[in-house]
Amino acid sequence: MAKKKTTQRSVQWFGREDIYGFIYRSWVKNRGVPQDQFDGRPVIGICNTWSELTPCNTHFRVIAEHVKHGVLEAGGFPLEFPVMSLGETLLRPTAMLYRNLASMDVEESIRGNPLDGVVLLVGCDKTTPSLLMGAASVDLPAIAVSGGPMLSGKYRGTDIGSGTNVWSMSEDLRAGKITLDEFHEAESCMHRSHGHCMTMGTASTMASMVESLGVGMPGNAAIPAVDARRNVLARAAGRRIVQMVKENLTLSKILTKQAFENAIRVNAAIGGSTNAVIHLIAIARRIGVDLKLEDWDRCGRGVHTLVNLMPSGKYLMEDLYYAGGLPAVIRELGEADLLHKDALTVNGETIWANNKDAPCWNREVVHTFGKPFKKNTGIAVLRGNLCPDGAIIKPSAATPKLLKHRGRAVVFENIEDFHRRIDDPKLDIDETCVMVLKNCGPKGYPGMAEVGNMPLPPKLLKKGVTDMVRISDARMSGTAYGTVVLHMAPEAAAGGALALVENGDTIELDVAKRSLNVLVSDAELRKRKSKWKAPQAPLARGYWKLYFDHVLQAPEGADLDFLVGKSGPLVPRDNH
Ligand code: FES
16 A cells, blocks of 8 residues: 655654664654654654743743643654743843844754644743744744743732832832842742743733734633643643644744734733834744834724733733633724734634633723723834834833923933942932933843833932833833833944933923934034944854844844744755
């Protein structure tokens, strides 16, 4: 009987009856894999970002086991492999510097190995975009499984949220409102279980993006890391990826422009992180979707924040899950006609089929579209002489009265300058000023650190000031808040007008008009530009040098220029 013809790529390794087939199979057998595993069944990679250096992902070995069970149950052959893991809290100078490096690891690990499909285990902030970017450039069938948020932080009878309360408590400490002992106690209370940050920070936002893009299973965003249903979801993903390989349901069939537009609207509805702007653009450009900064403004207009979660509100991810999770939010958007309902998802159903009947159990946490938590809160894209290529602000996290503001610039040339002077009681600053931070963009930091939400000067904190307009080419943590303009492009280190701002200049922000300008004449700016000197690469060799020479600006996703696009799954030669 003629052998059944299969197009699965793993057969090019394991289906061979020659010296290469021997090599490809024999070494895999060394851990007890029987011959019948090489009968042409789908080989599923489990791309694991487990690392003790990434505390948010330390339970991923358990999740990987559940994915494996699912793959085996569906008749697949699971093979787990590690990739570079990016921990937000320990990596210096910022995990974002390495997002593109990790994506290269992911891309080449998938392409170079005998895999037909892949499950991506993602959690801490950058692990989600780096794995999706790498997988997109190969374009095999793929499902992302998020590790899930931690349980809510509990401190002296109140809920405290990752990041969000770190910012507020450190300001309280600096203002003398709490003791160092209380500060230490809060550290132990905040992160008390496995999982990633449980505010609507970048990790929870990206887990929500996974679900709304359709690259994750329904329910992916909010199930707590330690809830048994997180493991059930992992198992279901393991089962499903085997079918996706048989259906040849590749990532590019899921990651369409419609899927990205859905995700942008979901980001507005959850009060999601500004970091999603950069990450989604980078993922889109890998898969070949033309996603621009303007799409964020266009799609986000008229979308309200429905979810009352920190940092925009008061609840945490655990509460969101018990209230119905992201499906309850997506249903509201669909009923408000703000969803491309036909967008396909990894479970083979449309996003609307997955979410149209989703219940909501707590309207305090997930508001209806008719009675939203905050109105018109999509990411606003600003332009002006300070940011001709764009800048963004998250209105839901800002102080409404500061969204139109004119003030005197107080300039910090770089992050060291900021740290040196911010606590100085003689710093010439009041609450009407605009804090300006330079040289913290993709090239300038390097890696575009999350320092855009500059802490306020202690002397103003002590007066009770809680927010000021702050502008920079940096990012900010998804857990942060304030009237903070970010991602200004071109960045200062690339010669953007931000580099030319001087102390005492007047800066005008008008979010309704989408404008940000320095009120200085063009002639004066030209004069200042003639004296500006481009910075050198921070290191003359290695990845930092490669990054500095090739990183794109924020509106292009801050990817490396030569990584944009995809090369597909083809590997031309055998390895011996
Ligand atoms: Fe890992 Fe926040 S530090 S998600």
